[in-house]
Amino acid sequence: xxxxxxxxxxxxxxxxxSFARQGIMRHIGARLCAVRPGHVEIRVPYHDDLSQQxxxxxxxxxxxxxxxxxxxxxxxxxxxxxxVLTVExxxxxxxPADGEELIARADVVRPGRTLxxxxxxxxxxxxxxxxxxxxxxxxxxxIVGRADVTG
Amino acid sequence: xxxxxxxxxxxxxxxxxSFARQGIMRHIGARLCAVRPGHVEIRVPYHDDLSQQxxxxxxxxxxxxxxxxxxxxxxxxxxxxxxVLTVExxxxxxxPADGEELIARADVVRPGRTLxxxxxxxxxxxxxxxxxxxxxxxxxxxIVGRADVTG
Amino acid sequence: xxxxxxxxxxxxxxxxxSFARQGIMRHIGARLCAVRPGHVEIRVPYHDDLSQQxxxxxxxxxxxxxxxxxxxxxxxxxxxxxxVLTVExxxxxxxPADGEELIARADVVRPGRTLxxxxxxxxxxxxxxxxxxxxxxxxxxxIVGRADVTG
Amino acid sequence: xxxxxxxxxxxxxxxxxSFARQGIMRHIGARLCAVRPGHVEIRVPYHDDLSQQxxxxxxxxxxxxxxxxxxxxxxxxxxxxxxVLTVExxxxxxxPADGEELIARADVVRPGRTLxxxxxxxxxxxxxxxxxxxxxxxxxxxIVGRADVTG
Numbered sequence: 371x372x373x374x375x376x377x378x379x380x381x382x383x384x385x386x387x388s389f390a391r392q393g394i395m396r397h398i399g400a401r402l403c404a405v406r407p408g409h410v411e412i413r414v415p416y417h418d419d420l421s422q423q424x425x426x427x428x429x430x431x432x433x434x435x436x437x438x439x440x441x442x443x444x445x446x447x448x449x450x451x452x453x454v455l456t457v458e459x460x461x462x463x464x465x466p467a468d469g470e471e472l473i474a475r476a477d478v479v480r481p482g483r484t485l486x487x488x489x490x491x492x493x494x495x496x497x498x499x500x501x502x503x504x505x506x507x508x509x510x511x512x513i514v515g516r517a518d519v520t521g
Numbered sequence: 522x523x524x525x526x527x528x529x530x531x532x533x534x535x536x537x538x539s540f541a542r543q544g545i546m547r548h549i550g551a552r553l554c555a556v557r558p559g560h561v562e563i564r565v566p567y568h569d570d571l572s573q574q575x576x577x578x579x580x581x582x583x584x585x586x587x588x589x590x591x592x593x594x595x596x597x598x599x600x601x602x603x604x605v606l607t608v609e610x611x612x613x614x615x616x617p618a619d620g621e622e623l624i625a626r627a628d629v630v631r632p633g634r635t636l637x638x639x640x641x642x643x644x645x646x647x648x649x650x651x652x653x654x655x656x657x658x659x660x661x662x663x664i665v666g667r668a669d670v671t672g
Numbered sequence: 673x674x675x676x677x678x679x680x681x682x683x684x685x686x687x688x689x690s691f692a693r694q695g696i697m698r699h700i701g702a703r704l705c706a707v708r709p710g711h712v713e714i715r716v717p718y719h720d721d722l723s724q725q726x727x728x729x730x731x732x733x734x735x736x737x738x739x740x741x742x743x744x745x746x747x748x749x750x751x752x753x754x755x756v757l758t759v760e761x762x763x764x765x766x767x768p769a770d771g772e773e774l775i776a777r778a779d780v781v782r783p784g785r786t787l788x789x790x791x792x793x794x795x796x797x798x799x800x801x802x803x804x805x806x807x808x809x810x811x812x813x814x815i816v817g818r819a820d821v822t823g
Numbered sequence: 824x825x826x827x828x829x830x831x832x833x834x835x836x837x838x839x840x841s842f843a844r845q846g847i848m849r850h851i852g853a854r855l856c857a858v859r860p861g862h863v864e865i866r867v868p869y870h871d872d873l874s875q876q877x878x879x880x881x882x883x884x885x886x887x888x889x890x891x892x893x894x895x896x897x898x899x900x901x902x903x904x905x906x907v908l909t910v911e912x913x914x915x916x917x918x919p920a921d922g923e924e925l926i927a928r929a930d931v932v933r934p935g936r937t938l939x940x941x942x943x944x945x946x947x948x949x950x951x952x953x954x955x956x957x958x959x960x961x962x963x964x965x966i967v968g969r970a971d972v973t974g
Contacts, residue, residue: 391572391574392573392574392579393571393572394573394581397571419544419547420548421543422542422545423539423540423542424542424604424670428545428588429585429588429607429610430588431545431585433585433588433610434579434582435581437579437580438581455614456580456614457759458612458613458614458811459580459611460610460762460913460960461609462608462933462940462960462962463607463608463609464938466606479958482917485759485813485917487915487917487958502933505933505940505942509760509915511787521574608938608962609911613782613811615784615787615789630807631764631766631804631807635937636766638764638766653782656781656791656809658762658764658807660911660962662938690876693876694881695871695873696873696874696875699851700850721847721850722846722847724847725841725845725974726906730847730887731890731912732883732884732886732887732890733847735912736882736883736887737883739881740883757916757919758882758916759915760913760914761882761914763911763913764910764911765909765910768908821877823876823877
């Protein structure tokens with residue numbers, strides 16, 4: 371992965387503050403575990419409230435934390451006051467998300483002035499062993515100069 | 522849209538039973554509102570627990586109900602005892618999901634023996650008016666003969 | 673599909689002129705067969721030069737004409753002098769493209785000031801019968817005020 | 824990237840033979856430049872026959888060689904006699920493909936018994952310098968026991 375520099379000296383604080391405003395992250399028990407310029411990790415422990423019909427993590431939860439992780443990976447590079455919106459994402463669910471914890475690790479693969487492309491790998495842990503269960507490619511848009519869309 | 526016939530005379534009951542086993546649907550307050558062969562509608566009212574950082578529905582929730590709706594649209598055509606798994610989905614978030622209720626309407630566009638392609642449109646309502654906010658294209662896999670993966 | 677009005681009274685001429693500048697369309701024998709505001713149809717007859725290893729149309733050709741058709745569907749709505757670039761596309765190849773002619777029919781599903789989402793269905797004909805072989809969802813970007821990126 | 828072992832001792836010969844049967848690769852001047860288990864590189868020099876309306880490589884060509892490279896990366900791991908078909912691919916065109924040569928480098932990221940996920944990065948060279956212009960995520964299907972679908 372390339373090495374990035376953030377346009378915001380306070381990117382770490384800004385990212386944590388924006389994450390704390392996402393009600394859904396709290397509701398599903400997700401934690402922001404790592405923020406570096408262009409890289410974010412989000413974890414969520416298993417709970418029956420997050421299951422699909424066979425008792426695994428629902429694919430939508432895999433997508434939700436991948437989407438958030440990829441979006442914040444992009445946001446971590448942006449200037450103070452910028453906002454980020456997801457244009458689209460595509461996720462392959464490559465194995466049942468059957469385990470104790472989900473871990474989404476996202477990296478910016480192509481930053482841009484308007485559009486940024488992020489990639490995320492999602493792992494499920496069982497007895498400490500990580501298994502790849504999701505692969506996401508995502509397009510984000512930087513929003514500039516709109517007080518209602520910062521973070 | 523083409524007109525489909527289900528391979529399962531009890532497809533409606535089977536779909537509702539499988540939906541009821543998805544803990545995440547209950548946790549986010551989603552309801553299965555329509556099931557026809559190859560078509561499913563899911564609705565979820567707004568709550569701060571479902572928000573992203575600007576107070577809209579989180580894109581992951583848009584993706585989660587689109588994924589479930591598309592999966593059950595495919596499942597509604599399958600034989601009794603079959604299971605369905607999402608291979609992948611791609612979703613465009615075309616407008617902020619800012620409103621009172623999300624509605625995902627999914628249709629099978631190409632059923633297959635092993636793989637099925639579904640499409641979903643997601644709308645957000647505000648004062649009774651529906652605005653398109655998500656467009657999903659999805660690939661589902663039929664699982665046959667596995668007692669642990671039915672529904 | 674919604675009914676659209678073009679911002680360019682000469683959209684049909686502009687679309688044909690831009691299409692004529694795409695060397696690849698001529699090289700694969702593709703023809704622009706219909707242009708309406710928000711809708712474009714492109715056809716290409718079979719030739720061994722377009723085959724994959726089993727003698728069908730290569731999936732890349734299915735993608736190429738779907739991409740062009742979706743891009744011109746978006747372009748057909750834009751103002752004179754605007755340019756269009758593909759941000760990304762996702763295509764499902766739902767049946768072998770085995771036949772005499774490929775037909776891509778594309779429609780704008782969500783026009784936007786900056787980003788537009790198009791959808792295309794690709795059919796292959798055999799003895800006059802059309803079979804769906806490709807389904808594409810695509811994001812396009814409008815380019816304004818750049819003399820080097822018009823059309 | 825993980826290290827893979829092919830199920831076919833003659834994978835390199837089998838991949839080159841299948842590639843040679845793709846009429847489109849010859850028609851656009853593409854060469855198979857590297858084959859290792861789970862990795863393939865395809866290159867195509869610029870020609871006006873491959874252009875879009877601004878004189879760059881058409882996005883469909885970027886998609887075509889990414890699709891072939893990802894498909895053969897998957898095929899390189901399969902057993903003798905197996906066939907490979909693309910289920911779907913999603914490609915971001917992250918920069919204009921403006922240059923002398925396109926290079927698609929594809930890697931298997933998740934091999935499977937039935938479905939395999941590949942990733943490709945496409946670069947365009949200008950004066951020897953490579954610029955990333957395409958990012959693809961793709962799903963492939965292994966076809967077993969069909970004499971008409973080998974390679």
